[in-house]
Structure formats: structure tokens, C-alpha cells
Amino acid sequence: MEIRNFSIIAHVDHGKSTLADRILELTQAVSERQRRDQMLDTLELERERGITIKATPMRLFYTAKSGQRYLFNLIDTPGHVDFNYEVSRALRACEGVLLVVDASQGVEAQTIQNAYLAIDNGLEVLPVINKIDLPNADVPGAIAELEEVIGIPGDTAVAVSAKTGENVEAILEGIIAHLPPPKGDPDAPLSCLIFDAMFDSYQGVISFVRVMDGTVKKGDVIRIFSTGKTFEVDKVGYFSPAPTVSDQLGPGEVGWITAAIKDIADTQIGDTITSDKNPVSAPIPGFKPAQPVVFSGLYPTDSEDYPKLREALEKLSLNDAAFSFEPETSEALGFGFRCGFLGLLHADIVQARLEREFGLGLIATAPAVIYEVERTDGSREHIQNPADLPEPDKIARILEPFVRLNVYVPEEYVGNVMGLLQERRGEMKNMVYHGRRVELRYEIPFGEILYDFHDRLKSLTRGYASMDYEPLEYREGKLVKLDILVNDEKVDALAVIVHRDKAYSLGRKIVDKMAEVIPRQMFAVPIQAAIGGKIIARATVRAFRKDVTAKCYGGDITRKRKLLEKQKKGKERMKQLGTVEVPQEAFLAVLSGD
């Protein structure tokens, strides 16, 4: 049977997941009873947040108008700016992509970025203009933007409504006509790309693979290329959407392999699986390891959970190659881990998954970029944790990472966006008109767009702006360390690095927020912000602790219990600093909006 492997790429909210659902219905991969909206978004969290975090592979069958039957592998991908790494992994398993563009919005930041990712990987692009049911849909406008901005021909574009299902079948015919079938030799030595993996406590590592050449089946002895370790294949199969066992996987096929791999370090995403008897001489090229760019500390609220946290991080990192971690100790928080993420959304999701899937209570410290410090003795080092900054008299200069930032925005909001970018120390490089939109090109410190930038951008443009960024070099900045003192004790886990001109306002904001979220104690607790030894802002948590049950003395016992439980629950994300109980929110005070 002929195969087509494809991915759906798009700017966030342009309708990838909805389109994937329609395609699944048309190919009857899912029975009506199984159906639910956004089938492919399997992680519980994704459904809540309405974004696709993990790419999911899925096998489908389609009988074309010609009568010929085809096997499709559909790999849904995430669209958020933090998750480009997941996108490029998914693309490595495909020959083509559907590039979805919302006809009412036109080409946006991630449309361009994802399209280039596909083109750079040598994939064929089939444009899909979606949401034609909307009254303000402009199909010719969207096609013109694709041609003009990305430079792909619009004549193969298919206009559809993923919502109503209108014309979606034309996409399936378009896939057959315009996306190439996989190449590959069933008799060549086995070469399989691991593009994702999961850990299951019974089966061990479940590797998601794309077979390039050769065939793999139960009982085969496979070898992991990078480590040379060998394993006997336990099962192979595909997703339909539930994992389904099959006899074998051949060239061009996408599926999964289990081989009683218990040690997580034995499979790395991006690695090649080959045959032990007849191995390939070189691994599959072209995989770029993801670079975490934002770091924060994760600490168990209950210090006895430290080993459990380590195990959870190991399992999670297998499923999420873009995430890194290493042990770190904090005077205030004890033993924990310094974790690297692709962005704030990614950090949020990892913390939520650790809590939900592994039942851990966690405190996260404020995310920070990596700084570079040049000491007075000429040595240089990277600082992942602001608390590790040397004493001021030992620092010659501090450098911070810059990014090239592109913002796409309708013309009427350009003034608002430029104001925001200036406030964030951005420097304008260019301004380009693309049909309905303006592209603003800036160079800006990465740390300045880390926290609430995206939200502010959206609110200043009524949701119409979109953005992407790529790293530039490190540049010197007038940066200082802002220390936070709780009850006159400096708390290492709360230190942040900030531009000198913003230190006062940020210090004020942090202490005010902390005083607001730290519960009242038996005594007054001063919260201070300091640079060097100098206090620049101060707030106080007033004394008096509310007895939550006092109000219902003699009253309804269930209500009393509920209140106690509520109070207990509130404690899960608290950490004792000396005699003061500090909730999670206080550690993230630096992130709170203006």
C-alpha cells in the first residue's frame, strides 16, 4: 500500500487540531463513540490549555477517488513559539506538510517560521486556507500573502472549513497528488529515527520511530546507535489512535517499539535504532538538540520528595528532549534542581505535569535567562542562577542574551507596539509592510520579553499581534543583582538580575506583591529589596494570624472540615523560610503584571 507521511503546521489557533479531527473522521480512524473534540491532544493539560504540546503520530487509511487505498501517517505538531523544537522533530518523520492559514488572519509569525522549517527540511508544502466559513475570510488575500511573504506557489492551495468540514476531502486528494511517498529499502540495514519517546512503568521506554530503511519486528535484536547498547524487541506497532500491535514496521512507516529498555538514559530522542546483526555505518543526520534558554529552580515542598522529584524529572525529560535539569542547592529551599526550558509556557507545563502526573508538590523559582559574567581577573562564566553572581567588586562586566524579535501587527497598532518595545529596551532595525500587516524587526534583550511581554503585546493590539524570535549574541548591559530579604534574611532563591534603571520599580513591585501573598504571621515580617547592601524598597507583612475555624465555632462540622482542608491544600505549595511560611506566588512575584 502506498504511504504518505505528513504533518500539519500553522500559527497557533489557525485550526490545526480541528483540521486533524476532520481528517480523522474522514479516514474513519475513530469511531463516533470514541470521538471527542481535538482527538490528538492527548495530554490532559493540553485539553485544558487548548494548545498542542506533544506531537502525536497517528495511522489512517484513505480510499482515494481513483479507488486506490493509501496509508497516511499524520503527525500533529504544537504551534506555540516555545515549541519549535517539537515541530522540527515531527517534520523529520515526514515527506510533506499541510500549512494551515486562517483566511481571516492571513500569514502570521509562526506560519512563516514553520513554513521555513519545513522547506529547510526538504519537505513538500500543501497550503490549506482554513475558516472559509467566517464572514471576513479572504482566501485570495491569504494566498497572495503565502506567495509574497513565504514564496510558495498558491495554485495547489485548498480552501476549507475545518469547522464545518467543507472541502476537507480535497485535502486528502491533494496529499496524494502533491506530497511525495516515502523512499526506503526494505532489504537495507535497519535505520529508524527515534523522534519521540515515553516511559511506561511496565513496558519501559516506548520509542516513537520513523523507519527509514529496513524492517523491524518482534524478537529482532536492535542496537541504539549512540550508545551501542542492544535490546531484544518486545513489540512493535502504531497509533490508531490507541497503541496497536502490528507484525512489523517497514520503510516509511511511523510507529512505536518497545524492547524492555528500563534505563531512560538508553534512548535519546534523535538517536538512530539499527540492527545488531547488520548495522548501518552512520546515524540519521540532521537532528539539532534543543537549547534550553530559560532556567528556574524546582524544589519539592516536602524535602523528603527529593528522590521522587529526581525520578520524575528523568522520566519527563525522556518525553521532552527540550528540557534539562541538574541538581542545585539553595540555602533557603534545600535540595532541588536547576531546570532549563524553551520558554515560560514550557516551564509552566513542565511544572504542571510534574505535579499532576507524578503527584509532587513543588516550588518554582522565577525563570531567568543565562547571563555571562566577566570577572575582574579576566575569567568568564555563564550564570544560570542569579544567586551565583560573584560579589560586585569581582565583576568587570555582565553580558545578557539578545534576540532578534519580529512582531507582526495590523497597521493601526504599530504605535502601541513601538511604545512597548522601547519600554523593554528594544532597538528598531526595520519595518516591513506585508499586505495587511506590518512586520517590526527589533533587537532586544531576551530577559525583557521573558515575563509578561507576550500578554502585554496581545492586550495592546486587541489580540492581533504575533511574534517570533531567534537568539543573537550576548551584549554588555548595565545589570545588577537585586536581593530580596525576608525577615532580615537574604533569600538566595529570590534574587533576580535586572537592568539598573529598572531596579527600583522592580524592587518595589516584588516587595509589594510578596507582602500581599505571604500569609500574616504571629509577628510582623519585613520584606526588603536590596542592591549590594543598600535597601531600595520595603514592605511589611502585618502580624496576626486568622484562625479560619473561629468563625464557625459550634457551627456546621462539614463546613469546618472544608475550611481546614482548604487551608491544608493551600499549604502544599508553601515553603518554610526560617519562621515564615512563603507560598509559591511569592517566589514568582517578579512575574506579576504591572
Ligand code: GDP
Ligand atoms: P490550533 O491551535 O491550530 O490547533 O487551532 P484549533 O484547531 O485549536 O482551533 C482554534 C480555534 O479556531 C478553535 O476555537 C476552533 O474551533 C476554531 N476553528 C478551527 N477551524 C475553524 C474553521 O474552519 N472555522 C471557524 N469558524 N473556526 C475554526
Ligand code: MG
Ligand atoms: Mg492544536
